[in-house]
Amino acid sequence: MPYRAGLRRAGFALQASLFGIIYSLINLVLSSYFKNWMGIFIYVDFIAICLIVVYLIYNKQINTARMLFIISAIVMNTIFASSGGYYAGAQYSWFTLLLLIFTLISIKEKKLLIPALIVLIAAILFCEFTNYEFLGAGSRLMDTAHYKNLSHFIINTLFTSIILFFLSLNFYNTYREKDRENQYLKAKTNSLRRANQELDNFVYHASHDIRAPLTSMLGLIEIGKSEKDISNVHKLLSLQERTIKRLDEYVNNILTLSRVKRSEIESVEINFKEVINSVQAHCQFMLKDKNIVVETFDKAEHLNFCSDQHRILTIVTNLMTNSIKFSDAKKKEKLIFIHIEPSDVFDKGVKIRVRDNGIGIKKDNITKVTDMFYYNNDKEMGTGYGLYIVKETVDKLFGKLKIESQFGSFTEVIINLPHLPATKA
Numbered sequence: 001m002p003y004r005a006g007l008r009r010a011g012f013a014l015q016a017s018l019f020g021i022i023y024s025l026i027n028l029v030l031s032s033y034f035k036n037w038m039g040i041f042i043y044v045d046f047i048a049i050c051l052i053v054v055y056l057i058y059n060k061q062i063n064t065a066r067m068l069f070i071i072s073a074i075v076m077n078t079i080f081a082s083s084g085g086y087y088a089g090a091q092y093s094w095f096t097l098l099l100l101i102f103t104l105i106s107i108k109e110k111k112l113l114i115p116a117l118i119v120l121i122a123a124i125l126f127c128e129f130t131n132y133e134f135l136g137a138g139s140r141l142m143d144t145a146h147y148k149n150l151s152h153f154i155i156n157t158l159f160t161s162i163i164l165f166f167l168s169l170n171f172y173n174t175y176r177e178k179d180r181e182n183q184y185l186k187a188k189t190n191s192l193r194r195a196n197q198e199l200d201n202f203v204y205h206a207s208h209d210i211r212a213p214l215t216s217m218l219g220l221i222e223i224g225k226s227e228k229d230i231s232n233v234h235k236l237l238s239l240q241e242r243t244i245k246r247l248d249e250y251v252n253n254i255l256t257l258s259r260v261k262r263s264e265i266e267s268v269e270i271n272f273k274e275v276i277n278s279v280q281a282h283c284q285f286m287l288k289d290k291n292i293v294v295e296t297f298d299k300a301e302h303l304n305f306c307s308d309q310h311r312i313l314t315i316v317t318n319l320m321t322n323s324i325k326f327s328d329a330k331k332k333e334k335l336i337f338i339h340i341e342p343s344d345v346f347d348k349g350v351k352i353r354v355r356d357n358g359i360g361i362k363k364d365n366i367t368k369v370t371d372m373f374y375y376n377n378d379k380e381m382g383t384g385y386g387l388y389i390v391k392e393t394v395d396k397l398f399g400k401l402k403i404e405s406q407f408g409s410f411t412e413v414i415i416n417l418p419h420l421p422a423t424k425a
């Protein structure tokens with residue numbers, strides 16, 4: 001039986017038992033008043049059984065509890081029916097008990113359902129064959145038969161209404177669960193479809209982008225074999241070095257992307273000053289080579305912001321290398337601004353703004369630059385991973401990314417990240 005459906009049936013069994021206790025207590029008082037010793041005996045026994053059912057449910061013996069309650073209810077009704085006479089209206093109870101069985105037991109639970117139905121059918125046949133007089137009703141109760149018939153009708157109508165309400169509630173909750181499961185499966189299917197498309201795209205581009213530099217190196221080696229001028233050999237070696245560095249960058253980006261997607265988040269307090277210094281040290285030769293000035297502003301020192309240190313470093317590194325790679329050689333002053341400030345999107349979060357005065361991005365391409373293998377500038381050798389890695393990392397940290405740019409003027413990447421409670425060691 002599905003876990004949630006089982007809980008609902010156990011809950012209804014518990015409610016039915018509590019209701020049975022209240023109902024039996026009321027009738028116990030009435031039976032005591034009219035000195036109906038059989039009624040007193042039956043209601044005391046049923047109260048005891050209901051208490052046992054409650055105990056069994058709390059001890060997670062759900063199947064035993066349900067069967068005990070159903071069989072006890074059938075036996076109690078059979079005793080009353082056999083002492084009330086044919087016209088007392090005990091027949092109304094059989095339909096109520098049938099509904100009770102199908103409320104407490106699923107159709108799929110045949111090992112419980114079939115015995116319960118057999119007991120109910122046996123009780124009905126027993127009462128019918130004994131004309132509901134096995135315990136000695138007869139004509140002496142004919143004068144009260146009308147009132148008993150009416151009371152049985154009212155009580156069973158009430159019970160039937162309650163059971164039908166819980167049945168409809170159960171069907172409604174089951175429908176909602178199925179709908180949620182279908183939505184979840186649909187979302188998973190779409191996610192897998194996107195992942196497969198992304199994998200196909202990755203295999204196609206990665207194989208091409210890895211093979212291209214290898215082919216280039218093989219060509220340079222063949223040329224170098226016949227080259228006798230040492231200065232030309234040095235030029236060929238320089239070209240090989242550049243190709244190998246590009247291939248190394250490409251492989252590193254693949255490894256970074258894999259870590260971003262698969263590794264668990266380890267949230268620690270972030271010192272952005274250390275992060276920025278580390279990134280600048282990593283990029284110092286590229287910055288010096290292109291004569292780029294970096295200006296930083298950290299206004300988030302007081303926040304005690306926590307997130308994944310490695311992923312924050314990945315974001316800032318990729319944004320800076322991207323700004324360096326697409327700097328504008330025509331401009332006399334080349335600048336990169338890194339601003340860290342409190343987030344205006346997330347409480348206790350931070351906003352990371354990286355702005356450069358590089359070549360910029362055309363308006364039509366702004367939404368494309370975070371796609372895998374998208375190259376913003378065909379003239380500039382890139383891997384097509386930079387901003388895609390940034391986007392994936394921001395998503396992994398539950399953040400928001402925005403890109404503003406004017407072609408030929410500037411590009412600004414704005415990232416808002418939420419505070420993530422520090423991971424327990």
